[in-house]
Amino acid sequence: MLIDFFFTLKDAKIPVTIREFLTLLEALERGVVTQSLDDFYYLARLALVKDEAHYDRFDRAFALYFKGIETAIGGKEAIPLDWLMQRMKRELTDEQRAALEKFGYDRLMDRLAALLKEQKERHEGGSKWIGTGGTSPFGHGGTNPEGIRIGGKGGDRTAVKVWEQRAYRDYDSDKELGTRNIKVALRRLRRFARTGAAEELALDQTIRATANNAGWLDLRMQPERRNNVKVLMLFDVGGSMDDHVERMEELFSAAKAEFKNMDFFYFHNCVYDHLWRNNRRRNAERFPTQDVLRKYPPDTKLIFVGDATMSPYEILQPGGSVEYNNPEAGATWLGRFTHAFPKFAWLNPEPEPYWQYRQSIAIVRQLMNDRMYPVTLDGLERAMRALAK
DSSP states (O other): OOOHHHHHHHHOOOOHHHHHHHHHEEEETTOOOOOOHHHHHHHHHHOOOOOGGGHHHHHHHHHHHTTHHHTTTTOOOOOOOGGGGOOOOOOOOHHHHOOOOOOOOOHHHHHHHHHHHHOOSSOOOSSSSESSSSSEEEEEESOOSSEESSSSSOOOOEEEEEOOOOOTTSSSSTOOOOOHHHHHHHTTSSSEEEEEEEEEEEEHHHHHHHHHTOOOOOOEEEEEEEEOOEEEEEEEEEGGGGGGHHHHHHHHHHHHOOSSSEEEEEEEEBBBSEEOOOOOOOSSSEEEHHHHHHHTTTEEEEEESSOOOHHHHHHHSTOOOOOSSOOOHHHHEEEEHHHHHSSEEEEEOOOOGGGGHHHHHHHHHTTTTEEEEBHHHHHHHHHHHHHHO
């Protein structure tokens, strides 16, 4: 049976190998997990999936291959779609909400199994059956302090289990990113070192020193291990970038969390002779670009973030800026940045298929030596690999 499962994973483009498959079979032979489909799922994912980016594909392949098997072993039966169609929602008083009982996880699962055998029709607004809009622990669209959500969207966030939930659905490489996903990708650009004051217990050194000291405790301290990669990020703001504000906020938040040695500036469309850090005071607090180029060491990782969507004149011509009469062309400043910081990349939030229709994107890609990457999980990981070389 599991041989077909192996080929199902291969068909889903999950890079699983024979060695990993044999590891899974050996674990099953040794009884590492119980005879539970949930336990087998986690064991199989642990043994067969090497990259979190493939969790979503694994979930889909697993659900496809094992669809219906839990019915045969006394697990999940199919629930008719019309049972899950919500038409009403009861409004409860605070006293009514407080009176609702929590079953506990084991009782919930046992009660659900019993209802699946007993229930024969759709139910709505009640307190017992699988349905919608009521106080039953099973279904959706209602109110209960602890239940199992089946179908529909979450509301009060009190479900202890979600029927057929795919928890990693955003991890696939062609999906747009959220803050957590971005952090996972940015971690590929890491170089750890112990710097600063010795404030962390060095356990191995302490054990060795204590043993050498005839058992008398000899504490040894060491500096905290930190990611010492230096990052300079330049963000395009305003104009067409307003369409990407939410994703840029996620990227900025994730980068600030992952890179302790990070600095940033803003620009509009293309970099010219000044940058800024506060968009509200962009005209009052400007930083000369030449000073920025001199301030940071050459091993700084430079990351431009922008859609590169503008008039070609804004890149190629002096005075081409839409805001003021810039003395030098944006291409000149881009060249200075890439010369000062050999490790550079451009992250573009525009979907990659659209790039071919933007002349300005083609120009910027050429100036960036083709180091432009989409803001997807795969694109971000490729950018981090390029910066880490």
